[in-house]
Amino acid sequence: MTPRRAPATPTPTRPAPVADLHERVLTWYDAHARDLPWRAPGCSPWGVLVSEVMLQQTPVARVLPRWEAWLARWPAPGDLAAEPPGEAVRMWDRLGYPRRALRLHAAAVAIRDEHGGRVPDDHARLLALPGVGTYTAAAVASFAFGQRHAVVDTNVRRVHARAVTGAAEPAAALTAAENRLAVELLPEDEGTAARWAVAVMELGALVCTARAPRCDACPLLDRCAWVLAGRPAHTGPVRRGQAWAGTDRQVRGKLLAVLRESAGPVEAAVLAGCWADAAQRERCLDGLVADGLVEPLDDGRFTLPRS
DNA sequence: TATGCGTGGGT
DNA sequence: TACCCAAGCAT
CATH class of the missing domain: 1.10.10 (Arc Repressor Mutant, subunit A)
Structure with missing residues (x-):
């Protein structure tokens, strides 16, 4: 163990470029963040958890009405847990990947039976819930409870790949190097780290998009590693499209x-x-x-x- | 680690 | 028009 001791003098704790990165992204977020209901100050951890599960592979626009209906019918985990799982599948409607509905119901039962009806506030216990993986556990801990976690989703991976690493796209699968980078970029202060997490995601969702990034609107344009490298094309295996017809x-x-x-x-x-x-x-x-x-x-x- | 798992809007 | 792809998880 090598305990890291805080410097006695007000030495910068990290290189200036990282502080600049934080400031630019956080300032951009304050001005451009979408007004989503699960980000409202009064939104419960349950509301955040439901939103995160619904948003797994499903666009925000399609989640919004389903989230509102879900929370109106089941304002707390115990309300959902009291109903048969089929009701969750029915309420899921056409969000896709309906096993998520089943797992969300199972999570509600676990929350009722093992956590006194309250969404747990630590990463390990969140991770143990059905349908909650590394990303969702970190997202709920960060967004609902203001904790400091590396929240690495596809948006964050894309922003990191371009702005920091200089690649057009992240690797096919999440790598250890990407996780290390995400941890390194995390602001020290807990509250700032939580805002940073949602802000980078939002930048990836609104500006640093997969198909046609809106670089003219990006706060990182003049320091983006990918842009500075001349926007090199993606090098690596082409992603396999999802087959659909007849499957x-x-x-x-x-x-x-x-x-x-x-x-x-x-x-x-x-x-x-x-x-x-x-x-x-x-x-x-x-x-x-x-x-x-x-x-x-x-x-x-x-x-x-x-x- | 690669694969299976829905759905519909955007380009 | 045909893809492309959208806040992943479980196995």
Whole structure:
């Protein structure tokens, strides 16, 4: 162990360029941040957690109305935990990746049973919740509880890759070097670190975007490593697009949509109308049952999970 | 570590 | 028009 001792004299604790980075991004955020409900001062940690799970791979514009409806119906984790998981799947509507709804319900149950109904405020306990990974645990700890964590999502990775590393895109998968960089860039002060985390994400979401970055609006333009290097093209493997037409994903989506929109159990014959290929249809239905998204009844019908 | 997992708007 | 891709997680 090598305890790091704070300097007795007011020596700068980090190189000036990093302080400049912080100041520019934080100033930009104060002027340009979106007014999102889960960022409102009165938003509960539960509201933040729900937003983070909904925002996993789903755009803000589509999350907004679903988040409002969710929080209106289930203002606290215990409210959701008291209902069957199928209700969460139904309320999820078309946000996509409906296993997230199931996991959010399971998280609500865990919060009720293991945390007295309150969203835990430390990273390890958040990480233990269903559907909460490294990113979401750090995000909730930072955004809801003001703690100092490296919050590394796809936006942050892109900003770091360009502004600091000088690459057009981050690596395909999160690397140890990226995590180290994120930790190094974290402001020392807890409250500042929390603001920094959300500010870098916002910069990536609004300005330093994947397709057509709006560099003219970027507070880092004149010190962006990627721009200074002449905006070199992405070097590395081309990302594989997500196949869609004819995939199990598409079939699962069709089957679950029918169940969501039905008030009660659905006949197998109705589900059969979703997809002509019977073998694929059955495989997908079995998969949905195995995932807990669909419950088969003794009479041969199917329903959203009741327990 | 690579893969499977929904959905719909933007370019 | 066909991609591209959007605050990841679990396995």
